[in-house]
Amino acid sequence: MSTHEHTRRAWEDASQKHVREYAEHLELARTARLLPIEEQLLGPLLRGAEVLHPQSGHGLDDHALVRLGARSVLGIDYSPTAAEAAQRRADELAVPCRYQVAELPRTDLPSGMTDLVYTGKGALIWIEDLAAWAEEMHRLLCPGGHLFVYEAHPLVPLWAWDADEARVREDRSYFAAGHINDTFPASGAAEHQRTLAELVMTVQGAGFELLHLAEHPDPFWQPDGEAPAAAWDGRLPNALSLLARRR
Ligand SMILES: C[S@@+](CC[C@H](N)C(=O)[O-])C[C@H]1O[C@@H](n2cnc3c(N)ncnc32)[C@H](O)[C@@H]1O
Numbered sequence: 001m002s003t004h005e006h007t008r009r010a011w012e013d014a015s016q017k018h019v020r021e022y023a024e025h026l027e028l029a030r031t032a033r034l035l036p037i038e039e040q041l042l043g044p045l046l047r048g049a050e051v052l053h054p055q056s057g058h059g060l061d062d063h064a065l066v067r068l069g070a071r072s073v074l075g076i077d078y079s080p081t082a083a084e085a086a087q088r089r090a091d092e093l094a095v096p097c098r099y100q101v102a103e104l105p106r107t108d109l110p111s112g113m114t115d116l117v118y119t120g121k122g123a124l125i126w127i128e129d130l131a132a133w134a135e136e137m138h139r140l141l142c143p144g145g146h147l148f149v150y151e152a153h154p155l156v157p158l159w160a161w162d163a164d165e166a167r168v169r170e171d172r173s174y175f176a177a178g179h180i181n182d183t184f185p186a187s188g189a190a191e192h193q194r195t196l197a198e199l200v201m202t203v204q205g206a207g208f209e210l211l212h213l214a215e216h217p218d219p220f221w222q223p224d225g226e227a228p229a230a231a232w233d234g235r236l237p238n239a240l241s242l243l244a245r246r247r
Pocket of ligand 1: 011012015055056057058059060061076077078079082102103104105119120121122123126127
């Protein structure tokens with residue numbers, strides 16, 4: 001089996017969580033909010049906007065996007081299990097979100113079909129050809145449309161999750177092309193790495209103008225029931241936010 005196929009299957013297995021935890025997700029969706037920095041940046045852009053959410057996963061953020069004013073959200077994910085669970089929840093709550101099963105970086109969606117691409121929180125690391133992905137997002141956005149990413153900081157793969165002291169893992173490099181994920185949710189899947197500079201240059205190279213880039217100390221996700229890692233004590237970057245406009 002190719003590494004790519006292994007990763008896809010790992011995600012299909014991991015997405016069973018969305019079915020097992022359907023009832024909890026349904027309750028979370030009723031009150032889901034974006035992070036404060038996301039609300040601050042996206043609030044003015046979301047009123048009446050058609051949003052595309054590549055690698056939408058559980059799709060809880062889609063409910064928050066609608067609550068902030070999005071007219072509709074289209075989620076794309078290659079896991080049928082993830083897409084079906086998200087669609088069932090959106091239908092049950094009568095929220096204007098639709099989900100399609102498709103494999104990025106390319107889609108057969110029409111050009112210029114969206115006002116805002118919203119993604120992240122564990123999305124970009126699964127894309128091998130980030131330049132092709134960024135070009136596709138550029139194609140799908142209307143002129144002047146926005147790309148927003150809230151993602152793990154590229155340094156995160158280097159942090160050990162020790163609770164006593166922040167340490168750099170000896171088996172990782174900031175400049176590596178990737179590594180195999182050894183934690184939940186998609187254990188065994190191939191993560192693609194790129195440096196902060198590579199991410200920014202790739203987005204700009206696809207035809208976007210960078211409007212905002214910030215690094216944040218808190219991780220976007222913490223495993224349930226585990227002691228917080230010392231690497232999350234506020235001294236190190238754990239997440240980034242990026243907003244760019246299609247030229
Ligand atoms: C961490 S999850 C979802 C992130 C999402 N923002 C969330 O909060 O749930 C990553 C998702 O990306 C999907 N995915 C990974 N690679 C993909 C690809 N090449 N095409 C489409 N979906 C992909 C997986 O199936 C998974 O649902």
